[in-house]
Amino acid sequence: MEDEAVRMRWLSGRPRRVLDLRRPLSLSQMNSYHAQWSVMDDQIMVSLPSTTDALSPSTVYLADIKDGLTGDGDTVEFRKIAELPFHATRSRLLSNREGFVTVELRQSQGKLILRTHDWSGSVNREKTVAAEAVDGDIAIYGASVALCVRTGTCIQKSFTNCLGTSTHVMIWDTETEDVRRVEIPQDERAPQCHRGNIQFATSSYLALGGHIDPCYDKPYAVLRSISIVPSEQNPGRYFHHHENFEYGNNHDAIAITGSSARNHVIVHHHQSESRFTVADVGLLTDEIPSVSEPTPRYFTDPDYHKDLFHVFSDKTSARTLNGAIFDRLPAVAGNRLLVRQHVEEYDHDAGSYHGFKASHSSFGTFQVLYLYDFDQDRCRALSQLSPPERQALEARLKELNPDARVTVTSRMFYASIEDEDDMERDPSPEWKAHVRELWEVEQARQRGEAKFPALEFDEPPKGRDDDARMMFTRSMVCLPRVRDGEALALTASAVVELPTPTADGSVHCFLA
Incomplete structure (x- = not known):
């Protein structure tokens, strides 16, 4: 169990201690592009080609x-x-610090060799399966290892814009050594293109991000839940996120976990650098009721698709918010989520933020890191504090971090493409005035005309405090040093900035 001091340190947004992370001696400009990083349970692993040949032994x-x-x-x-003695096509740390797993693809032989290793590299278990190609990265859940694979001949239309070619998810139980091959479901009305970005929602369900094949309709982002034991009773669900401005904005990343602790949410980064949705895993497993809704008006035949999609609009089980996650590195651990946000300099006072410049940032922007917490027990405990207790909490946060900026949110809203849509559906003039005031205050703070408080509560209309709703906290992350912010990972007790061939990294520890 996490103690109170550690929870407070995470909530404050400022780490207790910073350690230098020395780069591996053999990490170079020649092999860094092919480096395979894995961060899990406060361990950091990298697999590198042993020579300048990208396919040399790892x-x-x-x-x-x-x-x-x-x-x-x-x-x-x-x-x-x-x-x-072989090239690891994929590699990843196992749960609970039990070693690591590698995948070797022998494409000419049409087979995939799965191995678990101890800390000396010795093989503990090995399994060979048929496969012609792999997509995406390894996903881990307890003793289960999953990867998207292609089996058999894959014929793609020349005009399709699908990136991946995988047809199945291969799941290996490293304890029983059983292998299950689950076909990736497709609906001919709206085929899903994807790059093999999967994560476990639970031990029985996977989440797969992607977009609709543009040959069939507008290619907006979609998320599919896949039952590991598919049946008519457990077919999984298909979710859409409406439309983004441009096709290139559609994204398909699922947040990678950096801890063996179970997460109660799945995070889908569906609009590149702009928006993500956090969903209770119960939505994907059918434990939370959800009725498919008519598809948006730009479908050719809305009635034909009316039973196809679900949407993330239930205030008790999902949130769509602004920001971006680090796609290829862990961003979620213990229901906490590391998010970066691009901020425009022309209408934001940079002095009001703990921001930094990143090499990939657009001209005239800077980045700010936020740590979200979707643990409903922790959020509910904060929301139920009395006014004196809230004042005491604010004082404590300021002691831990003079720049603390924490918001406890229970009010429901939806981050659409351009604006924030209020979802409380309270028609009273008082509530409309309150929402307008929230917007005006936020604008004044962004311009530097008003100060951000160390702690505030963004709450629903009076009389609705007891409504079931997904709550969260958001803390501005104040890292003492950031090199370039290009490779940040969240793990059990730290935010890690990985090293490069020319510079060391940092470990920002939040342990009390």
């Missing part, structure tokens, strides 16, 4: 944050743990 390095915390110094070092 060398594996490991760094343990706990070693840096228990030692006298302020440094975390990578050490070489294995020189593999």
